[in-house]
Amino acid sequence: MNVVVCVKQIPDPAAPAALDPQTHTLVREGKLIMDDSDAYGVEMGLQLADEAGGGEVTLVSMAPAGETSGLRTALAMGAAKAILVSDDALKGSDALSTAKVLAKAIERVQPDLVIAATESTDGYTGTTPVQVAELLGLPAITFAKKVSVGDGRVRVDRQTEAGYDEVESPLPAVVTVTAGVVEPRYPSFKGIMAAKSKPVEQLTVADLGLDASQVGAAGSRQEVTEVVPADERGAGEIVVDEGDGHEHVVRFLEQLKLV
Numbered sequence: 001m002n003v004v005v006c007v008k009q010i011p012d013p014a015a016p017a018a019l020d021p022q023t024h025t026l027v028r029e030g031k032l033i034m035d036d037s038d039a040y041g042v043e044m045g046l047q048l049a050d051e052a053g054g055g056e057v058t059l060v061s062m063a064p065a066g067e068t069s070g071l072r073t074a075l076a077m078g079a080a081k082a083i084l085v086s087d088d089a090l091k092g093s094d095a096l097s098t099a100k101v102l103a104k105a106i107e108r109v110q111p112d113l114v115i116a117a118t119e120s121t122d123g124y125t126g127t128t129p130v131q132v133a134e135l136l137g138l139p140a141i142t143f144a145k146k147v148s149v150g151d152g153r154v155r156v157d158r159q160t161e162a163g164y165d166e167v168e169s170p171l172p173a174v175v176t177v178t179a180g181v182v183e184p185r186y187p188s189f190k191g192i193m194a195a196k197s198k199p200v201e202q203l204t205v206a207d208l209g210l211d212a213s214q215v216g217a218a219g220s221r222q223e224v225t226e227v228v229p230a231d232e233r234g235a236g237e238i239v240v241d242e243g244d245g246h247e248h249v250v251r252f253l254e255q256l257k258l259v
């Protein structure tokens, strides 16, 4: 069974993030890493291909400046190959433009199953995978906490507020997984060495048969009109308990409308 896993490469969350006041976009200079959310998708894809007794995992990513660092991590986990779409024309792409690019790249692989995370940890619109499904004309199952494949169908325990629903659909399909669907493996030394020589096909917008006007800022319908730094965390309030500490706690919780 051939699985495509969408892997978003993002600025390292451990480093301070910066917003460009002119373009209102995230500064994406330097090394990008695989979004932690996508490690679950990669592991799920590897396990499903293993259980099916054959096939492979192909990674698909759209990222600036030919960045492959995050893809190499996923290749080190065991994915067979990757497709990276990188092009200056993609600057300012919104979620739908991104979905158009990912869908075109996925079409080249003709997979049995497409896996993505429920939402990324930097943009977190949670809309890209379902847009990809719509563009490819495939069914989409979101919020998967358990996934199995057999008899040409995918079966999913779909997380809900009350518990989970059992959902299934014919393959091919797009499934978005939640953190915890499986435990991602750590790349082994052997895996890291092998990843260095695994194929990463680099494509431009034109290679995908898309016009520059359909993607990037030109093709986007979302516009970020303003960005402001988040408020600095305040010093907090110290309450000395003189027998009435519990009343302070209750008042504080009431202010937050938590009780």
Ligand SMILES: Cc1cc2nc3c(=O)[nH]c(=O)nc-3n(C[C@H](O)[C@H](O)[C@H](O)COP(=O)(O)OP(=O)(O)OC[C@H]3O[C@@H](n4cnc5c(N)ncnc54)[C@H](O)[C@@H]3O)c2cc1C
Binding pocket: 006, 007, 008, 009, 024, 025, 026, 035, 037, 038, 060, 061, 062, 063, 064, 090, 091, 092, 093, 094, 095, 098, 102, 115, 116, 117, 118, 119, 120, 121, 122, 123, 124, 125, 126, 127, 128, 129, 222, 224
């Ligand atoms: C103002 C603005 C400027 C942008 N500029 C650029 C740019 O210069 N260059 C650029 O490459 N992108 C750019 N983007 C695209 C952006 O980084 C996201 O890929 C896109 O907007 C998806 O949004 P999200 O993170 O909310 O995805 P979500 O819908 O939250 O993502 C869910 C899942 O979909 C998959 N996914 C999402 N995005 C990607 C991706 N890019 N590659 C592979 N899988 C993915 C992942 O599995 C992810 O966990 C820009 C976006 C905006 C809004």
